[in-house]
Amino acid sequence: MKQYIIILLTAMLIASCQEKKQTETRWVHTKTIALADVNPIGIAQGEKGIWLSDGDRNRVVLIDKSGVVLNTIVSLDRPMHIASEGEMLVIPQYGNDEVLRFRESEKEIVRTRDSLDAPAGVAIKGVEVAIADFYNNKVHYTENSSDWITFGKEGKADGDFYYPTDVHLTESNIWVADAYNNRLQVFDKKGNHLKTIGEDQKMNAATGIFVSDTNAYTTDFENDRVLVFDLEGSLKQVLDADISKPTDLIIIDEVLYVTNYKGKSLSLYTQQEVEISSQEGHDTHNDHHDHEDHKD
Amino acid sequence: MKIKAIIVLVAVVMVSAFAKAQKTMDTFEVQVDGLGCPFCAYGLEKKFKEFKGIKKVAIDIETGDFSFQYPSEKNLTMQAVVKQVEKAGYTPITSKITRADGTIEANEANTTELSAESVVVTQQVLVAGKCGMCEARIINAAGSIPGVTAAAWKQDQQMMKVTYDKSQVTLDGIQSEIARIGHDTKAHKATDEAYADLPGCCKYERLDQ
Numbered sequence: 001m002k003q004y005i006i007i008l009l010t011a012m013l014i015a016s017c018q019e020k021k022q023t024e025t026r027w028v029h030t031k032t033i034a035l036a037d038v039n040p041i042g043i044a045q046g047e048k049g050i051w052l053s054d055g056d057r058n059r060v061v062l063i064d065k066s067g068v069v070l071n072t073i074v075s076l077d078r079p080m081h082i083a084s085e086g087e088m089l090v091i092p093q094y095g096n097d098e099v100l101r102f103r104e105s106e107k108e109i110v111r112t113r114d115s116l117d118a119p120a121g122v123a124i125k126g127v128e129v130a131i132a133d134f135y136n137n138k139v140h141y142t143e144n145s146s147d148w149i150t151f152g153k154e155g156k157a158d159g160d161f162y163y164p165t166d167v168h169l170t171e172s173n174i175w176v177a178d179a180y181n182n183r184l185q186v187f188d189k190k191g192n193h194l195k196t197i198g199e200d201q202k203m204n205a206a207t208g209i210f211v212s213d214t215n216a217y218t219t220d221f222e223n224d225r226v227l228v229f230d231l232e233g234s235l236k237q238v239l240d241a242d243i244s245k246p247t248d249l250i251i252i253d254e255v256l257y258v259t260n261y262k263g264k265s266l267s268l269y270t271q272q273e274v275e276i277s278s279q280e281g282h283d284t285h286n287d288h289h290d291h292e293d294h295k296d
Numbered sequence: 297m298k299i300k301a302i303i304v305l306v307a308v309v310m311v312s313a314f315a316k317a318q319k320t321m322d323t324f325e326v327q328v329d330g331l332g333c334p335f336c337a338y339g340l341e342k343k344f345k346e347f348k349g350i351k352k353v354a355i356d357i358e359t360g361d362f363s364f365q366y367p368s369e370k371n372l373t374m375q376a377v378v379k380q381v382e383k384a385g386y387t388p389i390t391s392k393i394t395r396a397d398g399t400i401e402a403n404e405a406n407t408t409e410l411s412a413e414s415v416v417v418t419q420q421v422l423v424a425g426k427c428g429m430c431e432a433r434i435i436n437a438a439g440s441i442p443g444v445t446a447a448a449w450k451q452d453q454q455m456m457k458v459t460y461d462k463s464q465v466t467l468d469g470i471q472s473e474i475a476r477i478g479h480d481t482k483a484h485k486a487t488d489e490a491y492a493d494l495p496g497c498c499k500y501e502r503l504d505q
Contacts, residue, residue, distance in 0.1 A: 039334075041334055055334050055338060056334070078334075078338045078341075078342075080335075094335075094338050094339075094342070095338060095341070095342060095345070118338075118339065118342060120335060134335065134339075135339070162496045163335070163496060165335060179335070179496070180495070180496025180497055181496065182496070182499075204426065204427060204497055205333060205496075205497050207333070207335070221333055222333075222426075222427055222497060245333070247334070261333075261334060
């Protein structure tokens with residue numbers, strides 16, 4: 001009888017030590033595209049490839065999905081976080097305070113109500129345009145390409161900015177990468193503050209932003225990370241595989257592209273079912289342990 | 297023959313004018329306290345565009361080396377350059393002007409001189425910081441203290457290694473100077489005002505004291 005009890009206890013002990021495995025869909029690093037002589041800052045989807053702004057060389061390049069340069073727009077002045085829609089490409093020029101709208105070979109200046117001081121990011125959605133105005137600590141927004149509203153001032157309170165670098169437009173809201181306040185902020189399209197995200201994540205320069213139907217993504221420049229939040233602001237995942245001074249990101253055809261300014265590359269992530277322990281299921285996941293198995 | 301002579305004369309005049317134009321530019325070389333990101337580097341460049349006539353602006357983000365040329369007849373001073381760097385939010389570590397006539401003006405960070413009475417020691421001390429800009433600022437501040445001969449700071453360890461002459465300065469005095477520029481040390485805490493003046497990316501977690 002005593003032996004049975006010992007066996008039973010041992011079996012219970014072993015069972016309790018075994019981790020319960022479950023799967024979850026997570027972003028996993030799958031590939032890195034090396035870029036020859038491009039230090040990418042902004043990224044946008046083009047009809048014939050991917051647009052990257054190369055501020056160091058005062059140009060924007062169009063690359064194919066293997067990193068080969070297909071086209072170049074030159075003679076720009078520090079182009080930053082670009083945006084696109086169809087054939088249109090919008091380029092904020094940090095150096096000369098102009099935002100240019102390109103369509104094929106034609107270009108025009110986007111006229112704002114107030115003057116800009118180092119436009120660092122732009123977003124477009126139909127006729128809507130939003131601009132992150134870096135040194136003025138403001139965001140400019142128009143819903144019809146002619147009547148502008150401006151909101152924000154330097155500071156740390158909700159609705160204030162400390163050098164905003166990027167913006168993203170969704171159906172209802174304006175999302176802002178409030179870079180040196182190390183957070184994201186969400187506003188309605190009247191400029192009213194709705195939400196602040198990521199303040200507790202110890203980011204160091206939240207430089208780029210992208211928002212999908214379910215998540216908000218930001219680049220944590222100095223910490224070489226990408227943080228993935230749900231739209232309520234809860235952290236879902238931290239990506240740090242093969243990321244080096246990231247500045248911007250975008251999802252194209254279910255692939256997350258991250259621009260590595262220092263790394264002169266694009267890191268690609270795809271969503272995969274990964275096995276996690278029961279304990280991990282309760283924690284925010286870091287992609288680091290997964291990426292080696294999937295790296296090209 | 298006459299045409300050849302004219303061509304040669306025009307060429308000589310053009311070369312002479314070009315050489316003269318080249319010679320009338322002063323060259324400025326400044327090392328600033330860390331240009332961690334493109335936004336910082338381009339911002340510095342943007343502030344210097346306010347100097348009309350500036351040419352050949354070059355910035356190395358990794359090293360913080362910043363250089364440009366400026367017409368010598370405008371006699372741009374070191375003081376004006378330092379002021380403009382500070383206006384952009386940075387601190388110059390070293391600066392050098394090579395005037396068109398070959399004269400060199402330089403501000404070097406460390407002027408410590410040792411004597412027979414010097415007692416040189418190396419010690420480590422806790423200094424809080426967060427990034428490459430913090431590192432440059434801490435090293436610059438320590439290096440400019442009379443009596444300090446070398447300083448280094450490691451972000452991952454939050455420790456500053458400093459070599460100094462005990463006959464000229466104390467470790468407590470060094471920490472006091474570091475705190476004055478906004479960085480908490482083991483012995484001295486920075487004032488809230490000095491901490492608030494740090495750039496956004498340098499806002500480290502304050503030390504409990």
